[in-house]
Amino acid sequence: MFRSISINxxxxxxxxxxxxxxxxxxxxxxxxxxxxxxxxxxxxxxMKKKVSIEAEKYGKNLIIVSAGTSxxxxxxxxxxxxxxxxxxxxxxxVKNSIPYVIDVSPSFSxxxxxxxxxxxxxxxxxxxxxxxNKLRNINIYLGRYFTxxxxxxxxxxxxxxxxIYENLFGxxxxxxxxxxxxxxxxxxxGVLEPMGVDLTGNDQDNQVLIPYSTMIRRILNVDYITSFYxxxxxxxxxxxxxxxxxxxxxLRHKILSGxxxxxxxxxxxxxxxxxxxxxxxxxxLGNTASILSYSIGGLGILAIMMMTVxxxxxxxxxxxxxxxxxxxxxxxFLLEALFLTISGSGxxxxxxxxxxxxxxxxxxxxxxxxxxxxFISIVLSFFLGLFAGIYPAKKASDVDPIEALY
Amino acid sequence: xxxxxIIELKNLKKSFFIGNREIEVLKGIDLKIYKNESIAIIGxxxxxxxxxxxxxGCMDKATSGTYLFKGKDITTFSDDELSEIRNESIGFVxxxxxLIPYINAxxxxxxxxxxxxxxxxxxxxxxxxxxxDLGMKDRLYxxxxxxxxxxxxRVAIARALINDPEIILADEPTGALDTKTSSxxxxxxxxxxEKGKTLIIITHEVEVAERCKKNIRISDGKII
Ligand SMILES: Nc1ncnc2c1ncn2[C@@H]1O[C@H](COP(=O)(O)OP(=O)(O)OP(=O)(O)O)[C@@H](O)[C@H]1O
Ligand SMILES: [Mg+2]
Numbered sequence: 001m002f003r004s005i006s007i008n009x010x011x012x013x014x015x016x017x018x019x020x021x022x023x024x025x026x027x028x029x030x031x032x033x034x035x036x037x038x039x040x041x042x043x044x045x046x047m048k049k050k051v052s053i054e055a056e057k058y059g060k061n062l063i064i065v066s067a068g069t070s071x072x073x074x075x076x077x078x079x080x081x082x083x084x085x086x087x088x089x090x091x092x093x094v095k096n097s098i099p100y101v102i103d104v105s106p107s108f109s110x111x112x113x114x115x116x117x118x119x120x121x122x123x124x125x126x127x128x129x130x131x132x133n134k135l136r137n138i139n140i141y142l143g144r145y146f147t148x149x150x151x152x153x154x155x156x157x158x159x160x161x162x163x164i165y166e167n168l169f170g171x172x173x174x175x176x177x178x179x180x181x182x183x184x185x186x187x188x189x190g191v192l193e194p195m196g197v198d199l200t201g202n203d204q205d206n207q208v209l210i211p212y213s214t215m216i217r218r219i220l221n222v223d224y225i226t227s228f229y230x231x232x233x234x235x236x237x238x239x240x241x242x243x244x245x246x247x248x249x250x251l252r253h254k255i256l257s258g259x260x261x262x263x264x265x266x267x268x269x270x271x272x273x274x275x276x277x278x279x280x281x282x283x284x285l286g287n288t289a290s291i292l293s294y295s296i297g298g299l300g301i302l303a304i305m306m307m308t309v310x311x312x313x314x315x316x317x318x319x320x321x322x323x324x325x326x327x328x329x330x331x332x333f334l335l336e337a338l339f340l341t342i343s344g345s346g347x348x349x350x351x352x353x354x355x356x357x358x359x360x361x362x363x364x365x366x367x368x369x370x371x372x373x374x375f376i377s378i379v380l381s382f383f384l385g386l387f388a389g390i391y392p393a394k395k396a397s398d399v400d401p402i403e404a405l406y
Numbered sequence: 407x408x409x410x411x412i413i414e415l416k417n418l419k420k421s422f423f424i425g426n427r428e429i430e431v432l433k434g435i436d437l438k439i440y441k442n443e444s445i446a447i448i449g450x451x452x453x454x455x456x457x458x459x460x461x462x463g464c465m466d467k468a469t470s471g472t473y474l475f476k477g478k479d480i481t482t483f484s485d486d487e488l489s490e491i492r493n494e495s496i497g498f499v500x501x502x503x504x505l506i507p508y509i510n511a512x513x514x515x516x517x518x519x520x521x522x523x524x525x526x527x528x529x530x531x532x533x534x535x536x537x538x539d540l541g542m543k544d545r546l547y548x549x550x551x552x553x554x555x556x557x558x559x560r561v562a563i564a565r566a567l568i569n570d571p572e573i574i575l576a577d578e579p580t581g582a583l584d585t586k587t588s589s590x591x592x593x594x595x596x597x598x599x600e601k602g603k604t605l606i607i608i609t610h611e612v613e614v615a616e617r618c619k620k621n622i623r624i625s626d627g628k629i630i
Binding site: 003004007008011014015017018314315317318319320321322323324325326327328401402405406 | 456460463465466485486489490492493494498500502504505506508509513516517518520521522565569
């Protein structure tokens with residue numbers, strides 16, 4: 001059995017070899033169907049991976065509550081009106097009354113001019129609470145994070161983002177030096193590693209971190225915050241927690257129904273939704289293209305198989321004279337059809353792997369393959385091969401050997 | 407069992423239907439062929455020689471009558487059972503050679519082994535040695551179109567021998583060859599008979615018929 005299958009395959013390949021162009025054309029449909037199926041799935045997979053990497057980089061299971069109202073005046077534009085109504089007590093209440101929440105971290109951010117000697121930059125200063133480094137992922141490049149007492153005593157200390165450090169200090173050691181934030185002198189205790197733009201669109205290399213209480217009591221003297229982070233214990237409770245926070249703050253801020261709220265709540269997963277319109281469109285197009293190509297490809301192989309059976313009646317007669325049963329003939333032509341569809345699919349997978357590598361390389365996506373879609377395309381091409389092969393194979397087995405030989 | 411015929415036909419008839427019209431081509435054939443005989447079946451064109459050979463070769467079934475193969479009644483054998491007999495016991499040689507065009511001589515010779523139920527080893531070695539014996543050592547990897555008619559017929563004979571059949575059935579094996587090549591092919595077939603094969607040849611040619619030990623003449627569907 002195995003021997004006859006392998007010999008039949010070798011013979012099939014030799015026969016296909018004599019019709020190179022025809023063979024290539026016949027598998028193109030299947031190849032293209034596989035290509036679009038696998039590529040689209042790979043892209044989705046890469047996007048998912050990118051999102052999870054980004055989300056992981058940002059912080060674990062986070063919800064961001066920001067002060068302000070977002071308006072959508074039309075044409076997809078979003079306008080953001082800041083408000084001064086979000087308080088530290090809102091954050092504390094969220095921590096105390098919502099069960100999924102394990103920690104909160106209030107912060108205040110504002111852009112200031114910053115100076116060291118003759119160098120000036122504009123920096124996004126963020127007042128952070130002590131647990132900030134537990135919620136957000138930050139890595140120290142030089143120096144250290146703030147100490148407990150620096151937080152408690154509202155000390156005038158600062159950690160610089162990487163670009164700020166480069167622009168102000170160049171190659172000079174910044175630790176222990178004083179920079180001016182607006183008019184306040186701050187001692188540099190650390191520098192952050194380069195981190196790039198985060199999910200909310202903030203350039204983390206262009207920010208400086210200051211103890212939260214220093215920021216709001218000693219530098220600004222305000223009684224509100226601009227945002228707070230909420231960490232949820234379980235990723236799966238992210239959306240429920242978001243709803244609860246929304247409800248709680250609507251109550252606390254006495255927002256009436258129909259009224260715009262003066263805060264907004266986003267889960268980390270909202271920031272990087274992969275289900276945007278473009279992705280959906282690409283997905284739909286890809287799937288339509290692959291269904292179409294698979295159908296056309298299947299019919300193409302059916303046609304080629306009918307042709308090959310008609311052309312090879314004499315061969316069928318010879319094989320029957322040599323002892324082939326009808327079943328042997330059916331097996332032979334089914335194998336040929338399967339070989340065509342599966343090699344078409346293999347060809348498509350090969351190209352899609354190359355294209356995926358290129359996309360990953362040039363679009364800077366993390367490399368990911370959808371094993372499921374590769375598996376599906378192989379199974380699909382197998383059944384397509386059976387479908388396209390069974391009728392021609394039956395026809396072949398019905399060829400009258402005597403008629404074919406004389 | 408020395409006197410059990412390898413092939414025994416009893417009152418064998420074969421009719422074809424063209425539309426509603428029945429044409430009786432074989433009108434009651436009685437024939438015994440013994441092991442290691444060499445028989446030429448001769449007769450006029452249209453007398454039913456090929457029809458008879460197709461039935462002997464298990465490619466076709468008789469309309470009525472009995473066919474005993476090695477003493478066993480195979481008249482009602484299924485298609486699969488007849489295929490097995492063709493594969494194991496009968497080697498065909500055709501006037502038109504009937505080689506598969508897209509594979510080489512060696513692969514053509516090995517073809518019947520695909521369908522063999524017997525465990526086989528060194529099929530390739532055997533095919534090479536068969537072709538070598540027939541003077542085709544230098545043509546193993548040629549495609550049929552790269553071979554002369556005589557060479558193609560040698561390949562076909564090697565193919566007929568690969569599964570060690572008892573019987574060689576040849577329908578006009580020299581019909582498409584010139585006189586010199588014809589006699590070479592006949593030398594080969596006669597020598598196979600001398601080595602123990604039962605040889606059945608259908609022919610028009612007196613030269614061919616003369617080289618067989620026994621001649622059977624068919625006329626109008628009957629042996630005379
Ligand atoms: N499949 C068929 N359908 C109808 N008639 C057939 C069929 N096969 C053979 N015949 C007829 O049967 C008769 C015998 O044919 P057959 O081929 O056996 O003759 P033959 O003796 O081999 O002749 P030749 O020497 O020309 O090869 C012919 O009249 C032929 O027309
Ligand atoms: Mg004939």
